[in-house]
Amino acid sequence: MRDFEYLPTKTIKEACSLISQYKEEGKILAGGQSLITLLRQKLISPSYLIDIKGISELNYITFDEKNGLRMGALTTHRAIEKSPIIQKKYNVLSEMEKSVASVQTRNWGTIGGNLCSADPIGDPAPSLIALSAKIKIVSSRGGKTIPLDEFFTDYFTTLLEPDEILTEIQLPSPVAHTGVVYMKFSTIEAGIKIVSTSISITLESDRRTCKDAKIVMSAVAPVPFNAKKAGNLMAGKKINDDLIAEAAQLASEETNPTPDVHASAEFRREIANVLVKRAIKQAFEKAKIA
Amino acid sequence: MEIAKKILKVKVNGRPYEMLIKPKTTLLQLLRNDLGLTGAKQACMDNSCGACTVIVDKMAVKACSVLALQVNGREVTTVEGLASRDGKLHPLQQTFLDFHAFQCGFCTPGKLMSAKAMLDENLHPNEEDIRRDMEGNLCRCTGYKQYIDAIKAVAQKKEGAK
Numbered sequence: 001m002r003d004f005e006y007l008p009t010k011t012i013k014e015a016c017s018l019i020s021q022y023k024e025e026g027k028i029l030a031g032g033q034s035l036i037t038l039l040r041q042k043l044i045s046p047s048y049l050i051d052i053k054g055i056s057e058l059n060y061i062t063f064d065e066k067n068g069l070r071m072g073a074l075t076t077h078r079a080i081e082k083s084p085i086i087q088k089k090y091n092v093l094s095e096m097e098k099s100v101a102s103v104q105t106r107n108w109g110t111i112g113g114n115l116c117s118a119d120p121i122g123d124p125a126p127s128l129i130a131l132s133a134k135i136k137i138v139s140s141r142g143g144k145t146i147p148l149d150e151f152f153t154d155y156f157t158t159l160l161e162p163d164e165i166l167t168e169i170q171l172p173s174p175v176a177h178t179g180v181v182y183m184k185f186s187t188i189e190a191g192i193k194i195v196s197t198s199i200s201i202t203l204e205s206d207r208r209t210c211k212d213a214k215i216v217m218s219a220v221a222p223v224p225f226n227a228k229k230a231g232n233l234m235a236g237k238k239i240n241d242d243l244i245a246e247a248a249q250l251a252s253e254e255t256n257p258t259p260d261v262h263a264s265a266e267f268r269r270e271i272a273n274v275l276v277k278r279a280i281k282q283a284f285e286k287a288k289i290a
Numbered sequence: 291m292e293i294a295k296k297i298l299k300v301k302v303n304g305r306p307y308e309m310l311i312k313p314k315t316t317l318l319q320l321l322r323n324d325l326g327l328t329g330a331k332q333a334c335m336d337n338s339c340g341a342c343t344v345i346v347d348k349m350a351v352k353a354c355s356v357l358a359l360q361v362n363g364r365e366v367t368t369v370e371g372l373a374s375r376d377g378k379l380h381p382l383q384q385t386f387l388d389f390h391a392f393q394c395g396f397c398t399p400g401k402l403m404s405a406k407a408m409l410d411e412n413l414h415p416n417e418e419d420i421r422r423d424m425e426g427n428l429c430r431c432t433g434y435k436q437y438i439d440a441i442k443a444v445a446q447k448k449e450g451a452k
Contacts, residue, residue, distance in 0.1 A: 006313030102426020107349035
């Protein structure tokens with residue numbers, strides 16, 4: 001690891017001012033569960049490390065029916081996993097968090113840091129996108145809120161400018177008759193994932209017709225993405241096995257997998273097809289009773 | 291560029307320390323190199339194996355992936371802090387011995403700390419809870435069954451004592 005100046009901060013304002021001063025020479029440190037490894041491997045070597053983990057105003061979970069859920073970027077994975085309101089209203093998130101890395105990593109790692117590290121196999125992004133998450137980004141120049149879906153631009157790359165900080169994740173209130181699931185496939189439990197998907201199905205009041213479907217895929221392209229063609233295919237139609245098979249096929253055609261030591265591109269695409277099929281079925285069942 | 295050292299105040303196994311350290315010092319390096327506490331092991335160094343697990347406040351963390359300066363003002367417990375001062379082993383340590391819950395022993399300190407954090411938080415873990423919570427501690431000798439049995443036994447004993 002190369003040397004760096006360590007700059008701990010206590011407020012968002014302080015952190016914004018420091019990162020606007022150092023820009024590319026600086027790097028924001030939250031839980032560091034990816035960053036410390038990158039520093040050690042010298043994949044990045046910032047001159048200034050601006051530690052924001054001590055900013056208590058970025059660590060919160062709030063919910064109300066009108067505005068939905070708000071999570072500070074420094075909320076730990078463990079806090080999301082254990083949050084009673086998330087377990088009740090956004091169960092897919094607490095269940096997903098149970099399988100993020102290990103307890104040790106979840107204890108120290110933050111949701112904001114996870115999203116900013118933009119690992120294409122990251123667990124939280126697909127479910128958050130399926131839940132229509134927005135994120136708040138601030139800098140000393142001001143602030144903006146964008147859909148999480150637009151945040152990732154390439155492998156380990158986001159549209160964050162060098163002086164910007166992600167501060168909040170926002171989820172709308174849960175929609176009636178909606179089931180959301182997250183499913184991943186790896187060759188061993190807790191191993192590197194080959195494919196993952198998060199699906200949100202909203203039904204009409206007849207509980208059979210699909211009103212809206214979001215089919216989010218991850219680990220099968222440089223960034224997690226919403227397979228819109230597949231989702232559009234389902235909207236307005238009665239859900240049955242044929243429709244599910246057709247949507248899964250379309251979704252797998254929208255993937256752009258990279259072969260690596262864990263799986264070939266063909267294998268990933270085939271698994272994507274199978275996994276999406278299973279996940280839609282499960283989301284459909286959940287939506288019927290939601 | 292000469293990098294300024296920073297002051298770190300931290301309590302380790304109940305003992306307060308105040309020292310100047312290089313910012314790039316990880317918690318694991320602090321414990322092993324500066325404080326001579328070599329219980330937490332250095333192995334994968336990429337946040338995978340859990341051999342370096344220690345407890346910060348009440349949370350198990352991997353010391354290789356936390357900067358020492360990030361625990362400023364906090365309390366760290368390592369495997370050296372488990373036994374009582376008179377040398378009496380912690381129930382987890384004694385039960386690991388009784389169950390022969392290790393082979394080479396390299397991963398044991400990390401496992402003990404993960405198990406302690408888990409039992410402090412959840413008095414009634416079932417086998418699934420134990421397996422899930424111990425997922426971040428790898429054993430190269432694959433001696434998994436015995437230590438899961440040992441943790442189960444400690445949990446049951448704790449429950450009985452209540």
